[in-house]
Amino acid sequence: MRYVHTHLHKELPDREDIADLRLLRFDLLAVITHDKGLPEEIHIVHLLPFGKDKQFELLSSKFHTLKFNFKEFIRNLEEEMDRIRAIDTSDNRERAILISVSTAPKYILEEHMEELEELAKSSDLVVLDRVIQRVKEINPKYLLGEGKLKELIIKAMDIGATILVFDQDLTPSQIRAIGEMTELKVIDRSQLILDIFAKRAHSRDGKVQVELAQLCYMLPRLTGKGTAMSRLAGGIGGRGPGEMKLEIDRRRIKERIHHLENELSKLNLARQQRKKRRKEISIPVVSIIGYTNAGKSTLLNALTKSEVFVEDKMFATLDTSSRRLKFPEERELIITDTVGFIRDLPEDLVSAFKTTLEELEDASLLIHLVDISNPQFENHMESVKNILKELNLHRKPMIVVFNKIDKLSYQEVEKICNRYDAIGISALDKKTLIPLIEEIKNRLWEEKVIYNVEL
Ligand code: GDP
Ligand code: MG
Numbered sequence: 001m002r003y004v005h006t007h008l009h010k011e012l013p014d015r016e017d018i019a020d021l022r023l024l025r026f027d028l029l030a031v032i033t034h035d036k037g038l039p040e041e042i043h044i045v046h047l048l049p050f051g052k053d054k055q056f057e058l059l060s061s062k063f064h065t066l067k068f069n070f071k072e073f074i075r076n077l078e079e080e081m082d083r084i085r086a087i088d089t090s091d092n093r094e095r096a097i098l099i100s101v102s103t104a105p106k107y108i109l110e111e112h113m114e115e116l117e118e119l120a121k122s123s124d125l126v127v128l129d130r131v132i133q134r135v136k137e138i139n140p141k142y143l144l145g146e147g148k149l150k151e152l153i154i155k156a157m158d159i160g161a162t163i164l165v166f167d168q169d170l171t172p173s174q175i176r177a178i179g180e181m182t183e184l185k186v187i188d189r190s191q192l193i194l195d196i197f198a199k200r201a202h203s204r205d206g207k208v209q210v211e212l213a214q215l216c217y218m219l220p221r222l223t224g225k226g227t228a229m230s231r232l233a234g235g236i237g238g239r240g241p242g243e244m245k246l247e248i249d250r251r252r253i254k255e256r257i258h259h260l261e262n263e264l265s266k267l268n269l270a271r272q273q274r275k276k277r278r279k280e281i282s283i284p285v286v287s288i289i290g291y292t293n294a295g296k297s298t299l300l301n302a303l304t305k306s307e308v309f310v311e312d313k314m315f316a317t318l319d320t321s322s323r324r325l326k327f328p329e330e331r332e333l334i335i336t337d338t339v340g341f342i343r344d345l346p347e348d349l350v351s352a353f354k355t356t357l358e359e360l361e362d363a364s365l366l367i368h369l370v371d372i373s374n375p376q377f378e379n380h381m382e383s384v385k386n387i388l389k390e391l392n393l394h395r396k397p398m399i400v401v402f403n404k405i406d407k408l409s410y411q412e413v414e415k416i417c418n419r420y421d422a423i424g425i426s427a428l429d430k431k432t433l434i435p436l437i438e439e440i441k442n443r444l445w446e447e448k449v450i451y452n453v454e455l
Contacts, residue, residue: 007031013045018056021047022154023181027074032063039063046077049084050158085160094185096125097156100167101133101144109134109167111376115342116167116189118293123196128161141177143168153182165192169346172220190217190346197349205267212260215253217348222249283324284444285334285362289388290369291380292340295403298427299369300337303437333444336363341384350390360391365443366398367436372416372424373407381420399439403427 013031021029028046032039044059098116100109109132120127133144142149163185170188178186197210288296304323322336368384370377388394400422405413413424423439425432
């Protein structure tokens, strides 16, 4: 691609040229000066690999004496850039910069950043850097100031990032505005969560819901963005080539949404029937709920010795997985593991995952599992409670259980358990589960009489 423009005066590449060079990732820019229409001097400017004192290099020469092997020069330069970025090119995961822009106090932004990083890792992103930007006022167009955003984009390209992940949800117009400034992928926290859901959805039901939520989220955010080339070209004459495709994409997505909604209502029916059958056999259901990464799947696994997906990633479970447990005295219960709760779960996602959470309506007892070793555990408990309230499930009988007690001292565990009237366990250590199992039995069978009378 060649990008030609003229300067009115004889001059070296100026600041805007350099900004273009960096933002558009040109190989190089050359200014050719002329003397009465004949070329006189040439000034070549190119980027330097990341981490050097200077960001660019200027070579000047008489136009006619210039000897310059462009291809070889650029190839060498690119090789050096790759070497310095130390990027494993065989690793085709996306490389992300995480960004948080907010007026909130710094410590809150840092907490949220921790969480965003966990989410990013769950989604198989390689996190190259985290940028926290405290601002007095949110820039409505770009979220952060235009200058800052440009700096950020340049940095992202310097270190070889492929995607920018914003902790704040971006409006369709912000996605578009930022997208117009860079070729990097730009997503927000909701999209990240949707992506995790998409990767973890196993059942037909789960898959349909996730795709539906993704499409609904995407629809207003389609930008019809082409390549850098088409954008430059599009700038000259009206509508870019992206516009037409955009309309087609929109129509296709709407059709797909319609199709999925139909499928979902059929699946709903099947689920109702399953539910009814389970009610008929009247086995009590105990659901393990809690923040992502609390150890829910590990606990279910430990309780049933069944093979449930256990991984040190958030959202390792999407679909509710149920296991049937039998006690020696012929008592049975169904225990279910649920998708992790998350702070500030975006509205769109709450409704998209209602079915997953709907199952909780059947539960006779909730086990609210909390990772006691997470410094944020109190916030986590709060957000779980809030979501339960939203789903009108907060009056269900519940046991608060602190997990990962192996990570804290005995005294600390005791103090916290007393404060919350809770049971402490380590899902990795089966013998710590005995008090919990006793409590479950008590709640389901011993207290039942009292419970019924009260009703
Ligand atoms: P979920 O998202 O709530 O289902 O959490 P997982 O069951 O996938 O567990 C998340 C991580 O915590 C995994 O790496 C588990 O091995 C780890 N984990 C679970 N229970 C314990 C525990 O009692 N102690 C410790 N140290 N780690 C645990
Ligand atoms: Mg899990």
